Amino acid sequence: MNDFDSMGILPVxxxxxxxxxxxxxxxxxxxxxxxxxxxxxxxFRSATGTGKTLTFLLxxxxxxxxxxxxxxxxxxxxxxxxxxxxxxxxxxxxxxxxFLLGAEGIARVPASALLIGSMNLxxxxxxxxxxxxxxxxxxxxxxxxxxxxGKLSFRGLRFLVLDEADRLTAPECREETADLARAIARGSNxxxxxxxxxxxxxxxxxxxxxxxxxxxxxxxxxxxxxILRERIEHWAIFSEGRRKARTLASFLAAARPxxxxxxxxxxxxxxxxxxxxxxxxxxxxxxxxxxxKGERKAAxxxxxxxxxDVLVSSDLAARGLDIPGISHVVALDVGESPEAYIHRAGRxxxxxxxxxxxxxxxxxxxHRLAALEKxxxxxxFPKELYDGRVCVPAPIE
Numbered sequence: 395m396n397d398f399d400s401m402g403i404l405p406v407x408x409x410x411x412x413x414x415x416x417x418x419x420x421x422x423x424x425x426x427x428x429x430x431x432x433x434x435x436x437x438f439r440s441a442t443g444t445g446k447t448l449t450f451l452l453x454x455x456x457x458x459x460x461x462x463x464x465x466x467x468x469x470x471x472x473x474x475x476x477x478x479x480x481x482x483x484x485x486x487x488x489x490x491x492x493f494l495l496g497a498e499g500i501a502r503v504p505a506s507a508l509l510i511g512s513m514n515l516x517x518x519x520x521x522x523x524x525x526x527x528x529x530x531x532x533x534x535x536x537x538x539x540x541x542x543x544g545k546l547s548f549r550g551l552r553f554l555v556l557d558e559a560d561r562l563t564a565p566e567c568r569e570e571t572a573d574l575a576r577a578i579a580r581g582s583n584x585x586x587x588x589x590x591x592x593x594x595x596x597x598x599x600x601x602x603x604x605x606x607x608x609x610x611x612x613x614x615x616x617x618x619x620x621i622l623r624e625r626i627e628h629w630a631i632f633s634e635g636r637r638k639a640r641t642l643a644s645f646l647a648a649a650r651p652x653x654x655x656x657x658x659x660x661x662x663x664x665x666x667x668x669x670x671x672x673x674x675x676x677x678x679x680x681x682x683x684x685x686x687k688g689e690r691k692a693a694x695x696x697x698x699x700x701x702x703d704v705l706v707s708s709d710l711a712a713r714g715l716d717i718p719g720i721s722h723v724v725a726l727d728v729g730e731s732p733e734a735y736i737h738r739a740g741r742x743x744x745x746x747x748x749x750x751x752x753x754x755x756x757x758x759x760x761h762r763l764a765a766l767e768k769x770x771x772x773x774x775f776p777k778e779l780y781d782g783r784v785c786v787p788a789p790i791e
Contacts, residue, residue: 402431404456410494411448420445421616426590427453435589435611437559437600441621441736443744446557447490447716450476450590454553455494457588458528470550472507472530477537477574478557479567481510481687482694482715487557488531495529509546511536512687519545534562534570541577548581556591556604560733563603572603579606594740595733622736625743628774629752629784630763638726639670641754644779646676646704651722651750653697656706657738658682659727667706667726681707709734715741724752728759732769752777 397418398408411417419427422440429436430453440446454474476491478484488508495506507521509532518536521527522545530537530546540546556562562571578587589607591600633641642656658664661682671678679693679702696702698717705717720742729735742749753763753774767774778787 398452401427403427403452404459407452407456407494410496416448420449422446422614423449423452425614425616426450426592429612429614430454430588430590431456433588435587435608436614437591437608437611438614439593439595440616441594441740443621443716443740444616446592447487450555450557450592451487451490451494453588454555454590455491455529457553469526471547472528473550474529474553474555475537475548475551475578476529476531476555476557477534477562477571478531479533479561480558481512481533482681482690483558484508484510484531484533485691486716491529491531506530508532509536509540515539519543522546534567534574538570538574538577541574541581548578551578551582551587554578554582554587554589554607556589556607558593559591559604560593560595560600563600568603575604575606584609594736621743622739622770623772625746625748626739626772627748627750628739628767628772629750629777630760630774631752631754631777631779632760633754633756635756638754639667641779642667642724642726643671643674643676645724645752645754645784646671648779648782648784649722651703653700653717653719654704654722654724655717655720655741656704656724656726658706658708659729661708663726664706664708671704671706676704677702678704678706681705683708709738716744717741718744719747720744720749722750722752724754726754728753728755728762728766730762730765732766735766735770 398411401419422438422444426436426438426449438449458473476487478487485508488506491506505525505527506529507525507527509518509530511533518540537546541548561567589611591604591608631641631645646654656667658667661684664680664682668678668680679696681690681693693705697705723738723742725738739751742751755763763774776787777784
């Protein structure tokens with residue numbers, strides 16, 4: 395028997411998952427799927443790469459199938475709403491959603507809708523009017539706009555997902571998310587609404603900002619550092635700030651990573667890094683604010699397909715992305731936040747694979763990394779670039 399069967403997942407979905415060789419639930423799926431199936435709101439925290447998307451999508455979509463024999467009830471808006479902070483993450487969730495909705499035997503569920511800010515607003519309005527989707531995925535700003543225009547109703551909402559909940563309540567998203575939370579609380583039936591809020595890091599402040607929607611929710615946690623410690627090797631390479639692009643290029647030539655995701659804290663720095671790599675004849679793509687939707691989509695597709703081995707991204711743009719086969723993550727700056735380090739490192743070492751997290755930083759950043767090493771319980775190995783190789787530094791005599 396497929397292990398998902400014993401958890402109450404319908405055969406139509408377990409067969410679909412088996413086609414991807416997914417037969418054993420992850421720890422977070424075992425922990426969070428049963429209460430969500432029973433209608434219990436849940437806040438769950440688990441390391442990146444542990445299957446959080448399927449954790450909330452399976453119970454949400456399975457709940458749509460009950461009681462749909464005969465004539466459908468009057469349409470009152472989506473019954474499942476998934477809210478995520480970035481356009482790329484929304485598109486990624488929509489892809490997983492379409493995968494599940496494409497299973498044979500669930501044609502009774504209407505098509506889903508993608509409601510993100512980069513898409514044509516009038517087309518989205520027309521899609522909601524004609525398609526009457528029971529499932530919608532979008533970012534807070536666009537969902538809120540459609541609701542204020544009277545084009546999107548929360549009256550029929552039964553299942554709400556807040557993916558990357560900590561980012562949704564970060565300063566740059568907090569106001570929109572708070573407005574959306576209040577609108578959903580007013581427009582839905584809070585007593586019957588099931589809420590799933592999740593991220594690799596969920597702080598107490600996250601719960602405070604989402605309080606209107608999380609009354610009665612239970613908190614579930616797995617060991618968020620398990621993958622960080624066991625599947626990812628952590629390296630530190632010293633570099634002065636003005637030489638970081640050169641150091642990165644030397645590292646890429648020496649390590650020859652299969653697929654590498656490079657993080658910068660600011661979009662401006664990401665753009666500069668892409669330019670510097672291209673000047674050195676290194677094929678690199680960028681993913682950061684300021685690029686239009688087509689450019690961002692093309693960059694991701696080239697990286698996913700292997701046409702480009704290096705993707706340079708700001709933190710926000712790469713939030714929650716699940717790109718198979720990333721062998722190395724490189725951080726060109728080191729902050730003091732353990733949460734930021736966890737999210738960056740979590741882009742590698744996924745789906746049972748191993749990976750390497752590399753921090754390229756100056757003296758101050760190396761001190762910050764040493765502090766993170768203690769807080770996270772990881773071991774960081776110093777490395778240096780010598781004679782075209784990545785080496786262990788020679789001992790100081």
